Amino acid sequence: MNDATDRLAGVFVSAGVDIDREFEARLADSSALAFRVAYSVLRHQQDAEDVAQEAFTRAYRRFAQLRDRDRFRAWLVRITWRLALDYRRGDRRRAVREEAMGEPPAAAGLEDQAIAAERSARLWRAIDALPEKLRLVVVLVSIEEQTVKDVAALIGAPEGTVKSRLFDARQKLKEWLK
């Protein structure tokens, strides 16, 4: 009886080793994607890393249950996006951080940097003001030069829907930032 149990456990262990190998490849391939998705929501290097790492950890736990491994990136994007939104909702320091982003630089010789920072802050404020569906599309299109087709695959929506959302997002951003 114990032999049979050990043998069966051995089968699962070897399957686990294969999963580890495959997951390692996915980790190398999709780290930047997960991190940038989290960063687009949180705009904080350490927080974005925490959230992306947590997303990978959750994905690892359920990796064996994922039937279509080609959908891993889409799966990871969804997990990361949700986690980042939850994290931001619960993050009390966010208001302080955003306030700090709007403050003028202390040093007088950093005028260019100040302009760039102001421009960046305005851009992110406008992105944040977008509805969630439009925001996700804009962010994903802007990460790693992904095409509409890639984004459609990532969010599991038809290409036409992605194009429409992208158009709406651009119109709103143009209006807000002119």
Place this chain on the structure above:
Amino acid sequence: MTDPSDDILGDLREELRSVAPSPVFAAAVRARVNGETPASRGRLLFWMLGGGLAVAAAGALVAVGVWRSPARPEAPGAPAIQAAGVTSTAPLTRAPSPVAPKAAPAAATPRPRRSAPAAAPSAGRGGDRALEVITNQREVIERVWAVAARRGVTAGLTATETPPSEAPLVALTVDPIGVDPIVVEALPRADVPAAAGPVIRKVTLDTTRSEK
């Protein structure tokens, strides 16, 4: 001429390109999942599989138990009875036959379920009893007809000569039922005082007892 929104997306692209995970990112992820060694995960999967099988077996047992429950009709020809408009959790009980004499209150104990069909709605107090409806009336009537024919009850018709479905309609004549009204004298009599008076008994002497 470029669309200003392209500039906006270009700026966003630059913003996102300028950030990247730290070199220790992958190592940190590995450290987070480090607690789950392959061996422990294999054992976990093994127990999950065993647990799943146990749950499936329990479900199968419950399904068999439900299938064999007495609520299932006893025979294919048995009348199908379903509850209509049941709002109570009380178990379904067969209503007494409308022609049966009323049972004494002491005999109102629950009786075992009978397989004979009955189609009268129950007249329970407070409406908490189930209304039972026979859904295969034709079959039931034909069976009753067959039993009656077997016992020689013809009721003026011959079941063997005329099939039930083609039997002519017989006009039923019901004599009107006369019911005497019940009159309760509620008004006090004018010649009697309203207050409670003494009770007057009519006493007759029993001569035989008094001799004792």
